[in-house]
Amino acid sequence: MNILAIIFPLVAVVGGAIALAFINKNNAKTSAPVPEKSKHTKPNKNKTLPEITAQEFVNVKDITDKYLYTRDGLVFTYVRIYPISPDLLSRREKRTLTRQLTAEISAEPFKFGFMALSRPVDISPLIKEYSELLSESNDPIQKEILKNEMQAMSNYALSGEVVERQFYIKIWEKYSEGSENDLQKRAFSILGYFTAVSINGEILKEDDIVRLSNLITNPAYVHIESTNIRAAMPIIESLIAAGREE
Numbered sequence: 001m002n003i004l005a006i007i008f009p010l011v012a013v014v015g016g017a018i019a020l021a022f023i024n025k026n027n028a029k030t031s032a033p034v035p036e037k038s039k040h041t042k043p044n045k046n047k048t049l050p051e052i053t054a055q056e057f058v059n060v061k062d063i064t065d066k067y068l069y070t071r072d073g074l075v076f077t078y079v080r081i082y083p084i085s086p087d088l089l090s091r092r093e094k095r096t097l098t099r100q101l102t103a104e105i106s107a108e109p110f111k112f113g114f115m116a117l118s119r120p121v122d123i124s125p126l127i128k129e130y131s132e133l134l135s136e137s138n139d140p141i142q143k144e145i146l147k148n149e150m151q152a153m154s155n156y157a158l159s160g161e162v163v164e165r166q167f168y169i170k171i172w173e174k175y176s177e178g179s180e181n182d183l184q185k186r187a188f189s190i191l192g193y194f195t196a197v198s199i200n201g202e203i204l205k206e207d208d209i210v211r212l213s214n215l216i217t218n219p220a221y222v223h224i225e226s227t228n229i230r231a232a233m234p235i236i237e238s239l240i241a242a243g244r245e246e
Contacts, residue, residue, distance in 0.1 A: 058217050063209050066187075067180055075175045077183045078204040078212060079191050081167040097197055104193035110186060113170040117215050118163040123153050168204075168212065 061069045068076040086094055127150055134146045171186050173179055187203045194201050204212060 058213070060213065063206055063213070066203055066205055066209075067183065068209055068213075069175065073175050074172050075179050075183065076170055076172040077187050078209060079169045079171070079187050079201055080204055080208070081169065081194055081199060081201040083165060083167060084199055100197045101193070101199070104196055108190060108193070110171065110173075112190065113172075115168045115170065117166050117168070117212075119166060119215055121156075121164045123156075126153060166215075 059070050059072065061071045063069070066077050068078075070076070089097065130146050130150050130153075134143055134150075137143050137146070169190055171183060171190065173183060184203075191201050191203065
């Protein structure tokens with residue numbers, strides 16, 4: 001009995017000490033000041049970006065004469081290269097043309113950009129010709145055939161299934177006094193590289209630059225085209241093999 005009388009008070013004292021320590025710890029947590037947010041706190045992902053206009057997005061400041069001015073202080077001019085049909089050339093003529101054009105372009109000391117874009121085929125001359133035939137014809141069967149043909153051509157053009165590739169070269173430099181004259185000289189030089197090998201082209205004017213800008217930035221001008229390159233691989237391999245034989 002004497003041992004129990006000693007143990008019970010000791011257990012009560014130890015239990016009380018533990019309970020008191022636990023209570024003090026909880027009070028310290030609740031009374032502790034809330035730390036300030038760090039300066040390196042990650043921004044809210046749901047924060048919206050400031051709205052900008054379409055003109056600010058495309059970075060075009062002005063288009064005048066043969067030049068396009070951007071908001072970041074650059075001036076551009078563009079040269080359109082008319083395509084040729086390589087199927088009309090022999091293998092030897094293709095190799096000769098490639099070497100000559102490579103030698104010509106290698107003389108250009110400044111940077112330039114090459115763009116290959118797709119757009120619907122321009123069928124307006126054909127539609128105009130059909131319209132003239134339709135107005136002059138007195139044969140109802142011929143009129144019906146012409147109407148159906150015009151409708152079919154229009155559907156092809158609007159669907160974007162029939163596209164043509166257009167090729168452009170862009171040159172640019174930092175805007176300063178007289179930079180337009182320098183760009184014009186460079187544009188004539190680049191155009192001369194292609195005309196030297198019987199490939200024609202032209203320097204774009206204001207209306208043409210606007211159409212080119214629409215072709216790049218306007219979704220109404222965008223069309224899906226096939227990107228299958230397997231059909232071209234045998235031709236490339238045959239040209240490489242022919243070059244090795246020489």
